[in-house]
Amino acid sequence: MxxxxxxxxxxxxxxxxxxxxxxxxxxxxxxxxxxxxxxxxxxxxxxxxxxxxxxxxxxxxxxxxxxxxxxxxxxxxxxxxxxxxxxxxxxxxxxxxxxxxxxxxxxxxxxxxxxxxxxxxxxxxxxxxxxxxxxxxxxxxxxxxxxxxxxxxxxxxxxxxxxxxxxxxxTPKPPTTEMAPVDMLEPYYQELESLLLFIGYLYPHTAASRMEKFRHLYNRAHIQTTEVAMLRGILRQIEWAIRNS
The missing domain is CATH 3.40.1280.10 (SPOUT methyltransferase, trefoil knot domain)
Structure with a gap:
């Protein structure tokens, strides 16, 4: 009123x-x-x-x-x-x-x-x-x-x-964000795990527990759809650099 x-x-x-x-x-x-x-x-x-x-x-x-x-x-x-x-x-x-x-x-x-x-x-x-x-x-x-x-x-x-x-x-309105769906994040997690195993950051017997921590980190960050694409692009560039070094 x-x-x-x-x-x-x-x-x-x-x-x-x-x-x-x-x-x-x-x-x-x-x-x-x-x-x-x-x-x-x-x-x-x-x-x-x-x-x-x-x-x-x-x-x-x-x-x-x-x-x-x-x-x-x-x-x-x-x-x-x-x-x-x-x-x-x-x-x-x-x-x-x-x-x-x-x-x-x-x-x-x-x-x-x-x-x-x-x-x-x-x-x-x-x-x-x-x-x-x-x-x-x-x-x-x-x-x-x-x-x-x-x-x-x-x-x-x-x-x-x-x-x-x-x-x-x-007061500026916060930008509207579109959180990435779970099915979009899963391929990223798989690519990340493969790369980290390849460079020796992860070991097969501890990979599951360490990747769980990565998942928690990204969940807290509320990753957006466009950000997942950016992260996957970084992984692909790292893989290319490794192959061509």
Missing amino acids: GSAGIRIVLVEPAGPLNLGSIARVMKNFGLDNLVLVNPQCDHLSFDALKMAVHAKEILESAVIFPTLPEALQGCVRVIATIGRDYSGHIPLESPRTSLPWLLEETEKPVALIFGREDRGLSNEELNYAHKLIFIPTNPQYPSLNLATAVSICCYELSQYELSQLAKIFT
Whole structure:
């Protein structure tokens, strides 16, 4: 589904201007799944729609639930944002390191939760999250505007997706190889064994065990059809050189 399928869940948002800004930034970065939990303002108010500019459809298609558990129904991966002191057991991570985890799930719903403008998420609400992210800020003024926090997370999600696409298009594809069939290798092994016996590298009583090691070596190398032809050509040239020396 990519980032477009991520549920952006806002718990009890109270500011219509924030809602409009969030809709706009979601559209900026290709997200459109907005979920509101018990909103404290009209998400279709004049201020919200005006702030959304060309992203009004995200507000219009927003889904509203009375409780957070209902908003998360069906989600298999959930990350919550936190902007206050936390003494729980879930380690705090940065958006850049944690958010890609949501994109690893490609079939079932995932969610990113943001809390109230004034007090964030309660400890009970945080318990619904598998991971917690904290956006580092200036300690002298750590409080982030809700729309700003959403913007940062949307940006990180889009950057990760772009980096993955870049890898797909810039990583050279390994050349297709056609491994030599067993019946093509057998004549080569026979010619090799005859030559090595002739030059005294092999002895008749140990030839079988030594040739077995050669077979293992070539099996590990995954010899290709064209390479077998090259190897047989080398053997024939050696035999010619021996006969004409």
